Amino acid sequence: MRMLVTGGAGFIGSNLAKRLLADGHDVVVLDDFSSATFKNLVDFRGDVLTLDLYADDLNTLQASGPFDVIFHQASITDTTVLDQRKMMQNNAEGFRHLLNLAEMWGSRMVWASSAATYGRGPAPMKESQRPEPLNVYGYSKLSMEDLARQYAPRLKHPIVGxxxxxVYGPGEQHKGKFASMIHQLAKQMRLGKRPRIFAPGDQKRDFVYIEDVMQMNLRAAASKVSGVFNVGAGAAASFNDVVTQLNRVLKTDLPPEYFENPYDFFQTWTEADLTESRASLGYAPKYDLSKGIDAYHASGTLGSD
Structure with a gap:
């Protein structure tokens, strides 16, 4: 099939674009390269469109269509961006432009929402619980979910958020301080430094390896229902747990260096309830924290530049 991957030079998008190409599809990547890197696409042999979904004239994209499936991974993901107008225009209005094209082309769409919509809500987090975004990034994703629901009756195929x-794994190195905690701590430890984490280190995250994210995107592209579904490992691990696992694979013995958390929008515990993801899409994560870090280390990119 003919497929479009927006944000295709980014972490998740580049992994997905290369997977789809390897599976024999005709794949076009779209990215504005404002926060991604060409290095993620050096081994990608498909077409690359350099466009901004909100700010640029989309005639080139329209002429490049139609597409059977759109995987919309592009957005501003920097949660420290305080410019609400910029965040909403880029994420929500850019999505609206793409939805209009999907309607015109009759495309199926899979798109990236975020667990940031849950905020400090109770964990394990269920899709049905009340959203409580703590910043404009989380709100922009919630707004996109509302847009998807509004457009769903107008689209030819189910739309899945x-x-x-x-998410962690190969291809995230360019994100710098916005890369996963697993990557950032590994980078410190490879330099012989003690890993710096928020005190007391028992804060929990649902760390999901990139291969399970790929699995879920492919399943979503065959979905018979529209909706928004969790993508996680289905289990939470503490920051201390991450340090323990990294010491194991890196063969180091570096205790954490604790410091106080400076953020007031911090989530202390995230964990995906996968009941709906399993029932509706057949999702079954294959990587727990230990196995995921093993795979990441085996790739040769864990903690690398």
């Missing part, structure tokens, strides 16, 4: 939890 994926609430990503803490």
């Amino acid at each position: 994926l609430r990503y939890f803490n």
Whole structure:
């Protein structure tokens, strides 16, 4: 099939674009390269469109269509961005432009939401619980979910949003301080430094390995129902647990260096309830924290530049 991957030079998008190409599909990547990197696409042999879904004239994209499936991974993911107008225009209004094209083309759409919509809500987090975003990034994703529901009756195929939890794996190196905690701590430890984490280290995250995210995107592209579904490992691990696992694979013995958390919008415990994801899409994560870190280390990119 003919497929479009927006944000295709980014972490998740580049992994997905290369997977789809390897599976024999005709894949076009779209990215504005404002926060991604060409390095993620050096081994990608499909077409690359350099466009901003909100700010640029989309005639080039429209002429490049139609597409059977759109995987919309593009958005501002920097949660420290305080410019609400910029965040909402880029994420929500850019999505609206793409939804209009999906309606015109008759495309199926899979798109990236976020566990940031849950805020400090109770864990394990269920899709049915009340959203409580703590910043404009989380709100922009919630707004996109509302848009998807409004457009669903107008689209030819089901539209599926994926609430990503803490994704990690090869291809995230370019994100710098916004890369996963697993990558950032590994980078410190490879330099012989003690890993710095918020005190007391018992804060929990649902860390989901990139291969399970790929699995869920492919399942979503065959979905018979529209909706928003969690994408996680289905289990939470503490920051201390991450340090223990990294010491194991890196063969180091570096205790954490604790410091106080400076953020007031911090989630202390995230964990995906996968009941709906299993029932509706047949999702079954294959990587727990230990296995995921093993795979990441085996890739040769854990903690690398």
